[in-house]
Amino acid sequence: MVDNFELETLALRAGTHRSQFNEHSEALYLTSSFVFDSAAQAAARFSGIEPGNVYSRFTNPTVTAFEERLAALEGAETCVATASGMSAILSCVMGLLSAGDHIIASRSLFGATVSLFNNVLKRFGIETTYVSATDVIAWQAAVKTNTKLLFVETPSNPLTEISDIAALALVAKKAGAWLAVDNCFCSPVLQRPLDLGADLVIHSATKYLDGQGRVLGGAILGKRELVMEGGIFSFLRTAGPTLSAFNAWIILKGMETLKIRMDAHSVNALEIANWLEKQPDVTRVYYPGLLSHPQYSLAKQQQKTGGGIVTFEVKGGKEAAWRLVDSTRMISITANLGDTKSTLTHPASTTHSRISQEERDLAGITDGLLRIAVGLEAITDIKADLEKGLKKL
Numbered sequence: 326m327v328d329n330f331e332l333e334t335l336a337l338r339a340g341t342h343r344s345q346f347n348e349h350s351e352a353l354y355l356t357s358s359f360v361f362d363s364a365a366q367a368a369a370r371f372s373g374i375e376p377g378n379v380y381s382r383f384t385n386p387t388v389t390a391f392e393e394r395l396a397a398l399e400g401a402e403t404c405v406a407t408a409s410g411m412s413a414i415l416s417c418v419m420g421l422l423s424a425g426d427h428i429i430a431s432r433s434l435f436g437a438t439v440s441l442f443n444n445v446l447k448r449f450g451i452e453t454t455y456v457s458a459t460d461v462i463a464w465q466a467a468v469k470t471n472t473k474l475l476f477v478e479t480p481s482n483p484l485t486e487i488s489d490i491a492a493l494a495l496v497a498k499k500a501g502a503w504l505a506v507d508n509c510f511c512s513p514v515l516q517r518p519l520d521l522g523a524d525l526v527i528h529s530a531t532k533y534l535d536g537q538g539r540v541l542g543g544a545i546l547g548k549r550e551l552v553m554e555g556g557i558f559s560f561l562r563t564a565g566p567t568l569s570a571f572n573a574w575i576i577l578k579g580m581e582t583l584k585i586r587m588d589a590h591s592v593n594a595l596e597i598a599n600w601l602e603k604q605p606d607v608t609r610v611y612y613p614g615l616l617s618h619p620q621y622s623l624a625k626q627q628q629k630t631g632g633g634i635v636t637f638e639v640k641g642g643k644e645a646a647w648r649l650v651d652s653t654r655m656i657s658i659t660a661n662l663g664d665t666k667s668t669l670t671h672p673a674s675t676t677h678s679r680i681s682q683e684e685r686d687l688a689g690i691t692d693g694l695l696r697i698a699v700g701l702e703a704i705t706d707i708k709a710d711l712e713k714g715l716k717k718l
């Protein structure tokens with residue numbers, strides 16, 4: 326049913342399979358296992374000869390509905406759901422790479438992704454080289470004979486740097502490697518990396534896909550031969566970092582409003598970014614929808630809007646940044662993003678505190694930097710709340 330529909334229709338309708346009760350809203354299948362008609366059917370299901378549900382570590386109808394819906398939105402052949410965004414990244418690497426393989430990654434990655442690469446994968450013999458998110462030549466120069474994966478996040482967290490997905494896809498192709506794009510900040514509403522040549526899309530469904538800050542979830546999307554037969558599904562089935570049916574059901578319902586939320590987040594974020602640029606105590610605003618953004622034209626070409634995340638730097642370093650955070654009365658002080666409620670984070674002391682000062686300096690995460698994930702409250706209220714803090718600087 327998914328063929329010719331627009332994205333907003335797919336977000337509501339893709340992945341719907343009604344049970345014999347003909348329920349309208351998608352059913353939540355809370356069951357760890359499924360019953361077979363006979364010993365022969367059990368054997369056929371286990372071996373995969375007969376398609377169907379077996380055990381919720383790797384097959385569950387509610388999770389399948391989520392996977393089919395997200396695959397339709399991303400224009401992907403297939404999708405596998407994971408327990409969180411981090412387990413999506415872990416499963417992708419564990420499924421496709423082996424000891425001795427090499428990753429090239431953007432220097433501007435989510436903090437936990439850097440920790441995973443440096444502190445976990447390294448112990449298993451997988452090395453990572455970090456390069457600038459925006460310098461395609463540096464990616465090309467970092468290619469080695471054992472390079473298997475190029476990993477990028479665009480826009481990056483928290484500095485909203487834009488990587489040229491189509492150019493990196495060419496670098497990957499030439500190197501005989503795969504390009505994985507963490508599409509968390511844009512969601513398929515604003516950007517579809519597979520259309521631009523990426524091999525894999527990674528999601529933290531915890532963010533905009535759920536959109537209301539309720540549950541954790543993740544996903545990996547791409548061609549069937551890579552995701553299903555290439556080792557990722559097999560890792561998930563064996564190791565079990567899979568999405569729970571309950572979380573899948575929550576996110577599935579969240580996705581129904583993804584398009585209108587992304588549009589509304591984008592409108593509010595652009596307004597906040599423009600306003601912040603005029604504030605005397607704000608030294609810099611990072612937002613891909615601003616003309617002052619160094620990759621404004623690439624962003625315009627690659628994504629539909631600037632998205633919902635605005636990062637800015639205040640005069641006076643950590644002390645001033647913390648004072649602003651502590652002055653807010655409405656905006657939530659929390660590290661989550663992609664929520665209908667606006668959230669404010671000081672990356673250097675929270676999301677990026679586990680990486681070294683040197684790594685932070687290289688990534689441009691200064692002590693005066695703040696990230697606001699602009700929510701859907703009245704724009705006047707968001708501004709008024711930030712203004713309280715700016716006045717105290």
Ligand SMILES: *Cc1c(COP(=O)(O)O)cnc(C)c1O
Nearest residue numbers: 409410411435482509529531542
């Ligand atoms: C939050 C986030 C992740 C990790 O997702 P979890 O669901 O928290 O595990 C990965 N990448 C980006 C860009 C994120 O913002």
